[in-house]
Amino acid sequence: MSEQVKDVQVGPNGKKVILEVKNLTKHFPVGKGRFNKQFVKAVDGVSFRLYEGETLGLVGESGCGKSTLGRAIIRLHEPTSGEVIFKGENVLAKSRKEMRKLREDMQFIFQDPYSSLNPRMNIYNILSEPLVAHGYFKRGNELKEHVLELMKKCGLPPYYCYRYPHQFSGGQRQRIGIARSLALDPTFIICDEPVSALDVSIQSQILNLMMDLQEEQKISYIFISHDLSVVKHISDRVGVMYLGSIVEIADKDQIFNNPQHPYTMSLMAAIPKPDPNEHLEMSMIKGEIPSNVNLPSGCKFHPRCPFAKDICKQTDPVEKEVAPDHFVKCHFAGEFNVKTED
Amino acid sequence: MAELVRNKKLLDVRDLKVYFYTEKGVSKAVDGNNFRMYENETLAIVGESGCGKSVTAMSILGLVDEPGKIVDGSIVEYEGKNMVGMSDEEIRDIRGNEISMIFQEPMTSLNPVFKIGDQIMEAVLLHEDVTKEEAKARAVEMLTLVGIARPEKVVTDYPHQLSGGMRQRVMIAMALACNPKLLIADEPTTALDVTIQAQILSLMNDLKKKLGTSIMLITHDLGVVAQMADNVNVMYAGKVVETAPVKELFANPKHPYTKGLMASMPSLNTEGGRLATIEGSVPNSLYLPKGCYFADRCPNVMDKCRESQPPTCKIKSRHHVSCFLYEDVDLNKKEGK
Amino acid sequence: MSKDQVIEPNVVVREEDQEVLGPWRIAWNKFKKNKIAMAGLILFVIIVFAVIFGPIIMGQSVNDFDFAAKGQGPSLSHLLGTDEQGRDVLFRLLLGGRISILVGVVSAVITVLLGVIIGGAAGYYGGLIDNLLMRFTEIIYSLPFTPMIIALGATMMWVEGNIKMIVVSFLIGLLSWPTLARLVRGQILSLREQEFMQACESLGLSDFSKIFKHLIPNVLSIVIVNATLSMASAILTEAGLSFLGMGVTEPTPTWGNLMQLARDISRFQNMPWTWMPAGVMCFLTVISINLVGEGLRDALDPKDVR
Numbered sequence: 012m013s014e015q016v017k018d019v020q021v022g023p024n025g026k027k028v029i030l031e032v033k034n035l036t037k038h039f040p041v042g043k044g045r046f047n048k049q050f051v052k053a054v055d056g057v058s059f060r061l062y063e064g065e066t067l068g069l070v071g072e073s074g075c076g077k078s079t080l081g082r083a084i085i086r087l088h089e090p091t092s093g094e095v096i097f098k099g100e101n102v103l104a105k106s107r108k109e110m111r112k113l114r115e116d117m118q119f120i121f122q123d124p125y126s127s128l129n130p131r132m133n134i135y136n137i138l139s140e141p142l143v144a145h146g147y148f149k150r151g152n153e154l155k156e157h158v159l160e161l162m163k164k165c166g167l168p169p170y171y172c173y174r175y176p177h178q179f180s181g182g183q184r185q186r187i188g189i190a191r192s193l194a195l196d197p198t199f200i201i202c203d204e205p206v207s208a209l210d211v212s213i214q215s216q217i218l219n220l221m222m223d224l225q226e227e228q229k230i231s232y233i234f235i236s237h238d239l240s241v242v243k244h245i246s247d248r249v250g251v252m253y254l255g256s257i258v259e260i261a262d263k264d265q266i267f268n269n270p271q272h273p274y275t276m277s278l279m280a281a282i283p284k285p286d287p288n289e290h291l292e293m294s295m296i297k298g299e300i301p302s303n304v305n306l307p308s309g310c311k312f313h314p315r316c317p318f319a320k321d322i323c324k325q326t327d328p329v330e331k332e333v334a335p336d337h338f339v340k341c342h343f344a345g346e347f348n349v350k351t352e353d
Numbered sequence: 354m355a356e357l358v359r360n361k362k363l364l365d366v367r368d369l370k371v372y373f374y375t376e377k378g379v380s381k382a383v384d385g386n387n388f389r390m391y392e393n394e395t396l397a398i399v400g401e402s403g404c405g406k407s408v409t410a411m412s413i414l415g416l417v418d419e420p421g422k423i424v425d426g427s428i429v430e431y432e433g434k435n436m437v438g439m440s441d442e443e444i445r446d447i448r449g450n451e452i453s454m455i456f457q458e459p460m461t462s463l464n465p466v467f468k469i470g471d472q473i474m475e476a477v478l479l480h481e482d483v484t485k486e487e488a489k490a491r492a493v494e495m496l497t498l499v500g501i502a503r504p505e506k507v508v509t510d511y512p513h514q515l516s517g518g519m520r521q522r523v524m525i526a527m528a529l530a531c532n533p534k535l536l537i538a539d540e541p542t543t544a545l546d547v548t549i550q551a552q553i554l555s556l557m558n559d560l561k562k563k564l565g566t567s568i569m570l571i572t573h574d575l576g577v578v579a580q581m582a583d584n585v586n587v588m589y590a591g592k593v594v595e596t597a598p599v600k601e602l603f604a605n606p607k608h609p610y611t612k613g614l615m616a617s618m619p620s621l622n623t624e625g626g627r628l629a630t631i632e633g634s635v636p637n638s639l640y641l642p643k644g645c646y647f648a649d650r651c652p653n654v655m656d657k658c659r660e661s662q663p664p665t666c667k668i669k670s671r672h673h674v675s676c677f678l679y680e681d682v683d684l685n686k687k688e689g690k
Numbered sequence: 691m692s693k694d695q696v697i698e699p700n701v702v703v704r705e706e707d708q709e710v711l712g713p714w715r716i717a718w719n720k721f722k723k724n725k726i727a728m729a730g731l732i733l734f735v736i737i738v739f740a741v742i743f744g745p746i747i748m749g750q751s752v753n754d755f756d757f758a759a760k761g762q763g764p765s766l767s768h769l770l771g772t773d774e775q776g777r778d779v780l781f782r783l784l785l786g787g788r789i790s791i792l793v794g795v796v797s798a799v800i801t802v803l804l805g806v807i808i809g810g811a812a813g814y815y816g817g818l819i820d821n822l823l824m825r826f827t828e829i830i831y832s833l834p835f836t837p838m839i840i841a842l843g844a845t846m847m848w849v850e851g852n853i854k855m856i857v858v859s860f861l862i863g864l865l866s867w868p869t870l871a872r873l874v875r876g877q878i879l880s881l882r883e884q885e886f887m888q889a890c891e892s893l894g895l896s897d898f899s900k901i902f903k904h905l906i907p908n909v910l911s912i913v914i915v916n917a918t919l920s921m922a923s924a925i926l927t928e929a930g931l932s933f934l935g936m937g938v939t940e941p942t943p944t945w946g947n948l949m950q951l952a953r954d955i956s957r958f959q960n961m962p963w964t965w966m967p968a969g970v971m972c973f974l975t976v977i978s979i980n981l982v983g984e985g986l987r988d989a990l991d992p993k994d995v996r
Contacts, residue, residue, distance in 0.1 A: 072547065072548060082888075087891055111896075119888070119892040121889060127885035127889055128886055129904050129907075130713060131713055131908055141894070188889075191893070192892075211573060211617055211618050213401075214619075215628035215629065215630045215631075237546065237547070239547075240619040240620050241619045243619065244619045244623075267621065277548060278547060280551075281547040282551075282621055283550075285575040285576045286579055299516045300546070
C-alpha cells in the first residue's frame with residue numbers, strides 16, 4: 012500500500028473512529044448543454060465520523076442524497092470531491108486494484124431484494140462467488156461448508172442452497188443479500204434502506220438479524236432509511252439529511268428527545284403515531300422538497316421552515332455543536348425549546 | 354364518532370371469495386370476507402402484502418381481471434343492489450360516480466399525455482349532465498378544495514410537471530369530482546415522503562368532514578390507521594381475522610396476528626433495541642393449510658388450530674375475532690345466537 | 691445465532707419436497723407446454739436429420755447422372771423424379787437443404803458474434819466507445835439490405851460454388867447484426883442499473899466475472915430468440931439470392947437455385963416435381979424455425995422468472 016497509514020483516531024467517547032468522511036461532495040451533471048452545464052448537487056459537503064461497532068442512522072426524505080452518499084463512500088459513485096478515510100487509509104486515492112482488496116472490508120446491502128440478486132444464479136453460487144474471487148477458497152467441500160455456515164447465520168435453511176432468487180419471498184431474498192455482504196467478513200457495512208421494501212412483520216425479523224450479527228461480529232453499520240422509527244430501533248447515532256447536507260447529527264437520545272433543527276422536529280411530528288388517542292400534529296412543514304439543481308439561497312430549508320427569519324434567506328448556517336457530539340446546521344440551534352417526549 | 358347511533362349502511366360485503374385461477378393452481382386471494390361500511394366513517398383494511406386487501410377493493414369496483422374471479426358472496430350497496438353479477442354498464446355507472454378510487458402510485462394512474470384539467474373534466478362529463486364550462490369550473494373548484502395553489506394554472510399542466518404530493522392531490526380531486534359516497538384509497542401515501550404523507554392524510558380527514566364521504570383506507574401502516582380510521586379490519590391470508598373500532602383495537606388487540614403486528618412495528622414511542630417478531634412468513638395462497646392460516650406462525654397455537662377453521666367470536670359489540678382462543682368468551686354463543 | 695427461522699416440522703417437509711428448478715429448466719418446461727412451438731421443434735429436427743443423413747443413405751454424389759431417366763416424374767427408383775440432366779431430385783433437394791440450413795447457421799453465428807460483441811461493448815463501456823460503435827451500427831443499419839446484397843452477390847459471381855456458399859453466409863451475417871447489437875446494448879444498459887451489478891462492484895469482482903457470469907447469462911435469452919429468427923431470415927435471403935442467380939450457383943444445389951428451375955415456363959408447367967419440393971421444404975423449414983423462435987420468446991420472457 013502506498014498510502015501513509017495515519018494514526019487511528021479516537022472520538023470524544025473513547026471509541027475508535029473507523030470511518031471519517033470529510034466534506035464529501037457528489038454532483039451529477041444534468042442536461043446535455045455544453046456551456047451552461049447544470050449539476051444536481053446530490054451530496055453537498057458532508058462530513059461525519061463513524062465509530063467502531065456502532066450504527067449510524069442516516070434519515071431523510073427522497074432526494075436528500077442519502078443513498079448517493081452511501082454509494083459515494085464506497086465509490087459505487089465516484090465522489091466529485093472530499094475525503095473518505097477508512098481505518099486510516101484514504102479510500103478515494105486507491106487504484107482499482109487496491110480498491111478491490113479494500114472492498115472485502117466494506118460492504119453494501121441493497122434496498123431492492125428483487126433487483127439485487129442475479130436471477131440466473133442459485134444461492135450457492137451467489138454466496139460462494141466473492142469467496143472464490145478473493146481467493147479464500149477453492150471450489151470444494153470446504154467452500155460448501157462455509158457457505159452453509161453463512162446461510163445458517165442469516166437464518167436460511169441449508170436446503171435453500173440450490174434454489175434461485177425467484178423462488179423466495181422478499182424477506183428471504185433480503186437475508187440472502189445480507190449473507191452475501193457478510194461473506195467476506197467485513198467490519199463495515201452500508202445498508203441502503205434494507206427493510207423498506209418489506210412487510211412490517213418481516214421487517215422486524217431482518218432488523219433483529221442485523222442487530223444480532225452486529226453483536227456477534229462487531230460490525231459498524233451506516234443504516235440509510237427514510238423511516239425515523241426504524242432508525243430509532245437500530246441506531247446508536249442518527250444523522251438527518253436534507254438536500255444533500257447533514258442538518259443535524261447526534262446521539263440517538265439527543266436527536267429524539269432534544270432535536271434542535273426545525274427539519275428534524277417536523278420530520279418527527281409528521282410520522283403517524285400508532286395510537287388513536289394521539290393526534291397527528293398537523294405538520295409544521297409546508298410545501299415540498301425543492302429540486303436540488305437550483306438550491307434555495309442561504310439555508311436550504313428556509314422556504315419550508317416555520318421559524319425562518321431574514322438571515323436564513325441570506326447566509327448558509329455553519330455547523331454548531333450544541334451539546335457534546337451534537338451538531339446542528341441552523342442559525343438558531345440551541346435556542347429552540349421544543350420537547351417532543353413527556 | 355357516534356358510538357351508539359350508527360349511521361346508514363353504505364356497503365355490506367358478505368362471504369366474498371375471489372380466486373385467481375393460475376397455471377400453478379387456484380390462489381385464494383380473498384377467502385370469505387364479511388364486513389359492513391357505514392356512511393361517514395373511515396374503515397381501514399390493514400394487512401401485509403398479499404393478504405388480499407387490494408383485491409377486496411378491486412372486487413368492490415368490479416375491477417378483478419382474469420385469471421381472477423369473484424366465485425362467491427355478495428356486495429350489497431346502499432340501495433340494496435348486489436354489485437356482484439352486475440353488468441359492466443351498471444358497474445361503470447357506480448364506479449367514479451358513487452364509488453371512486455385512488456391508487457398508490459399517482460404517476461401511473463394519471464394519463465401522461467392529457468392535461469390535468471381535461472382528466473378531471475372527463476370524469477365529470479362522463480357521469481353528470483353538465484356543459485364543458487361547468488365541468489371546467491368544477492375541475493378548478495376541486496383543485497382548490499384539495500389545497501392546490503393557483504388551480505387555474507394547474508388545470509393546464511401535464512402530470513409530469515407536478516410533484517408526487519401534488520399528483521396525489523390531483524388524484525383525490527379527480528376521485529371526488531362526482532361527489533361519491535365512498536372513496537377507496539389503496540395505500541394512498543405509501544409512495545410519498547413522511548412530511549408529504551402528513552399533508553395528504555390531513556387533507557383526506559378534512560375532506561371527509563367537509564363532504565361526508567366515507568373512506569375505505571387500505572394500508573399496511575398501523576400509524577396511518579390510528580390517525581385516520583374509525584373502524585379497522587385486520588386481514589391475513591385472504592381473511593379478516595379481527596375487526597373492531599380503532600380505539601378498541603389499539604387498546605385491546607385480541608388476535609395473535611394483530612398483537613404481533615403491533616409489537617413488531619417500530620415506533621417513535623417505544624424504546625430502541627430488539628423488536629418483537631412474528632416468526633416465519635405469510636403462507637403461499639396456493640397451498641393454504643386446512644386449519645387456521647396463521648397457525649404456523651402463531652405463538653399460541655393449539656392442536657385444534659391445525660384441524661379446522663377458527664370461529665368468529667364476538668368480544669364486545671363491534672369487536673370480532675376469528676380465533677379459537679376466544680371461544681369461551683364468545684358473546685355470540687352466550688347470547689345463544 | 692438467529693432463531694428467526696424456527697421451522698415447523700410439517701413446513702420443512704413441504705418446502706424441501708418442492709422441486710428445485712433453475713430458470714433454464716423453467717423455460718424448457720414452459721416451452722414443452724407450448725404445443726405449436728413443440729410441433730415446430732419436432733418438424734425442424736426431422737428436417738435437419740433428413741438433410742444430414744438422407745444424402746449419406748442415398749449414397750450418391752452431385753455428379754451422378756442417370757441419363758436413362760432424364761426428366762422423369764416421381765417413381766419408385768426416383769421418389770421425386772429426376773431433372774433434365776437425369777439427376778435425382780430428392781437427393782439434390784436434401785443436399786440443397788444441407789447448404790441452405792448451413793448458410794442459415796453460419797450467418798446466424800456471425801450475426802450473434804458481431805451483435806453481442808459490438809452491442810455488449812457499447813452497453814458495458816458506454817461513453818465514447820458507445821457513441822462510436824452505435825454510430826457505426828446505424829450506418830450499417832441504414833444500408834438498404836436487398837439491393838446491397840444483390841449487388842454484392844453479383845460482384846462475387848466469379849467465386850466457385852462451394853466457396854460461394856461461405857461468401858453468401860458472410861454477406862448476410864455482416865449486414866444483419868445491427869438489430870441484435872441494438873437489442874443487446876439496450877439490455878445491458880438496463881442490467882447495469884440493476885442493483886446486482888452494483889453488488890458485483892461492491893464485492894470487488896473482476897470485470898471478467900461481471901461480464902461472463904452476470905451480464906451474458908442475462909442477455910442470453912434475447913440472443914437465443916434473435917439468433918433463431920435471424921437464421922430463418924438468412925435461409926430466406928439465401929434462397930432469394932440463389933433464385934436470382936446471385937447466390938450459390940450450379941452445380942452446388944440449394945433450395946434457392948432449385949426453385950430457380952421454375953423460372954422456365956415449360957418446366958414450371960410440365961415438371962413441377964423439379965422445383966416444387968424445394969419451395970415446400972424452404973417454407974416448412976422457415977416456418978418451423980419461426981415457431982420455435984416464438985416459443986422461445988414466450989418461454990424465456992424474463993418478466994416471468996421472478
